[in-house]
Amino acid sequence: VSASLDDATLAQRAYARLEEMIVVGELAPGEIVSEQRISKALGIGRTPVREALHRLAANEMVRISPRRGSIVGAIGPEQRRVLFEARHPLERLLARFAARHASPEQRRRFLAGAAELVAVARGGDNKAVIAVDGELKRLLVEAARNPLLAAAVSPVHSLSRRLYFTAVARPAVSAAAAHAAVYRAIARGQEERAVARVDAVMAVLGPLMGIEPGEAGASSPASSPRAARAAVKRGRSAALTRGATTNTAT
Amino acid sequence: LRRTSSSRIRVLDLLVRDSRRFRDLDQSEPDLMAARPETSAKSFRLARALTCFRLLSTATSTEYCRTHDMSDAFALNKQRRSGRGTIDAGRRRGAPDGGEHDARRRGGEGRESDERPPNRTDAAYEAIERSIVLGELKPGGFLSEPDLIRRTGFGRTPVREALQRLAGTHLVTIVPRRGAFVSQLDALAQLPLIEMRRELDPVVAAAAAGRADVASRQRMTALVAPLRAALATGDNATVVEVDATFKRLVLAACGNPFLARALAPVYAAARRFYFAIAVQPSPAVTARHVALIEAVAAGDGRKAAAAATAFLAEIERLTRRSIGVHAA
Numbered sequence: 001v002s003a004s005l006d007d008a009t010l011a012q013r014a015y016a017r018l019e020e021m022i023v024v025g026e027l028a029p030g031e032i033v034s035e036q037r038i039s040k041a042l043g044i045g046r047t048p049v050r051e052a053l054h055r056l057a058a059n060e061m062v063r064i065s066p067r068r069g070s071i072v073g074a075i076g077p078e079q080r081r082v083l084f085e086a087r088h089p090l091e092r093l094l095a096r097f098a099a100r101h102a103s104p105e106q107r108r109r110f111l112a113g114a115a116e117l118v119a120v121a122r123g124g125d126n127k128a129v130i131a132v133d134g135e136l137k138r139l140l141v142e143a144a145r146n147p148l149l150a151a152a153v154s155p156v157h158s159l160s161r162r163l164y165f166t167a168v169a170r171p172a173v174s175a176a177a178a179h180a181a182v183y184r185a186i187a188r189g190q191e192e193r194a195v196a197r198v199d200a201v202m203a204v205l206g207p208l209m210g211i212e213p214g215e216a217g218a219s220s221p222a223s224s225p226r227a228a229r230a231a232v233k234r235g236r237s238a239a240l241t242r243g244a245t246t247n248t249a250t
Numbered sequence: 251l252r253r254t255s256s257s258r259i260r261v262l263d264l265l266v267r268d269s270r271r272f273r274d275l276d277q278s279e280p281d282l283m284a285a286r287p288e289t290s291a292k293s294f295r296l297a298r299a300l301t302c303f304r305l306l307s308t309a310t311s312t313e314y315c316r317t318h319d320m321s322d323a324f325a326l327n328k329q330r331r332s333g334r335g336t337i338d339a340g341r342r343r344g345a346p347d348g349g350e351h352d353a354r355r356r357g358g359e360g361r362e363s364d365e366r367p368p369n370r371t372d373a374a375y376e377a378i379e380r381s382i383v384l385g386e387l388k389p390g391g392f393l394s395e396p397d398l399i400r401r402t403g404f405g406r407t408p409v410r411e412a413l414q415r416l417a418g419t420h421l422v423t424i425v426p427r428r429g430a431f432v433s434q435l436d437a438l439a440q441l442p443l444i445e446m447r448r449e450l451d452p453v454v455a456a457a458a459a460g461r462a463d464v465a466s467r468q469r470m471t472a473l474v475a476p477l478r479a480a481l482a483t484g485d486n487a488t489v490v491e492v493d494a495t496f497k498r499l500v501l502a503a504c505g506n507p508f509l510a511r512a513l514a515p516v517y518a519a520a521r522r523f524y525f526a527i528a529v530q531p532s533p534a535v536t537a538r539h540v541a542l543i544e545a546v547a548a549g550d551g552r553k554a555a556a557a558a559t560a561f562l563a564e565i566e567r568l569t570r571r572s573i574g575v576h577a578a
Contacts, residue, residue, distance in 0.1 A: 148443070151418060152513075
């Protein structure tokens with residue numbers, strides 16, 4: 001058993017490294033990742049590397065083809081659409097749980113991080129934005145204190161970051177400001193407000209990352225009425241905003 | 251139908267011959283087959299096609315489906331390693347009313363649908379998950395790889411991969427230096443899960459309603475009868491099985507791997523908790539469950555989302571009541 005656990009730790013390390021390489025484009029979409037080469041490059045045995053690749057496949061970062069090995073996945077329009085479809089409710093949950101459960105220390109970090117995010121975005125350094133954003137996302141997941149949600153959101157965040165990196169050449173101040181508003185609401189423990197701010201973030205991010213206006217609802221025609229209905233059902237005005245933004249964008 | 255029957259028999263003969271050859275190889279040369287995954291995959295595809303053809307000609311025979319289904323390929327594997335009864339068989343004996351539903355469910359597995367073709371890791375995962383959900387593997391119990399290999403009949407690699415995935419779905423806890431344990435059943439953790447589902451269930455139900463293909467819709471519809479039958483006989487194990495099948499179909503059909511991944515562990519935890527607290531199926535829950543299945547199968551996104559919310563409200567009521575009772 002102990003051998004397999006050491007493998008697990010190594011697999012984690014291999015996973016983190018490979019994910020980073022894919023996010024920043026060191027490994028390009030369509031590139032074939034050879035188990036052997038990665039194993040050599042990282043100095044990690046083939047078994048943990050294989051395990052890491054399987055996890056990456058589960059996270060939609062690579063595709064495993066029985067003949068050819070692991071292929072870095074491209075992010076096509078269809079994947080962007082399902083990514084956003086999943087990200088919206090998951091971010092709403094993260095914001096709600098974080099606003100509820102964050103420790104005083106975490107709330108302070110949210111406030112400081114929000115200010116920093118806007119500052120680096122204004123500064124124009126995309127790499128710095130990615131770094132601060134990554135830090136805040138980790139804080140968000142930590143503060144939400146929900147391991148299942150954390151696991152669910154991990155591939156969504158990885159891919160979103162990758163998408164941002166490829167889609168946005170210079171930092172988008174509007175997106176940074178929208179994010180900052182979420183973090184401030186979380187810091188103040190305002191659940192409903194934080195959730196509503198997430199809706200605003202998604203409305204800004206959609207067009208930025210190449211989700212065509214209305215595309216998110218295109219193949220599920222029930223999207224907007226669904227949001228409206230859900231809002232009536234739960235008495236949450238926030239979901240109405242979600243439906244409304246889709247329509248306005250169109 | 252009659253016109254195609256002779257060619258079908260010819261194809262069937264070819265399939266039988268080929269699949270036997272591969273199965274024999276699989277039995278006599280397991281290492282060779284393991285070393286050549288494409289051959290193994292071919293044997294599996296053949297077995298699957300074979301079953302599909304058999305089902306076409308004997309679709310009415312429940313008994314046949316029960317004994318000659320897709321688990322054949324796995325059953326061989328099990329016999330080879332253990333020579334004793336499988337979890338599957340034990341469950342069937344324990345729940346005779348599940349037979350018909352089993353047959354329907356398995357019957358569908360030969361057809362093309364949204365679902366990924368099952369592989370050994372998936373099957374090992376499902377077998378272990380079922381044992382945990384049904385309490386055959388006790389909360390807090392140690393999971394030894396050799397025992398699981400014996401129990402499920404799968405090899406070391408699928409069992410290890412299944413354990414990793416079970417750790418990912420939080421049904422299993424891996425303790426460094428000590429090994430894998432069945433996670434404790436935490437009643438209070440159920441409420442955040444329900445909160446997650448409030449946000450995610452309507453989205454995934456609507457997406458599945460919009461994107462499911464004809465085969466999955468049919469398989470969903472076929473679940474209604476066994477669910478109603480289980481209500482009548484008070485058979486909760488079948489309710490849990492039907493629910494597991496339905497959730498699998500929905501998550502495959504929703505066309506969103508991110509949502510599927512988010513919800514699979516949530517649903518597994520919910521099933522486990524439900525089986526632990528519910529003495530027998532409730533008419534109210536079953537009615538909402540059936541309404542949800544029918545709405546998704548009918549392809550009405552709005553109705554499916556609303557039905558998901560209504561079903562969840564019923565589950566929440568049940569959960570809160572049981573937590574209240576447990577706390578008192």
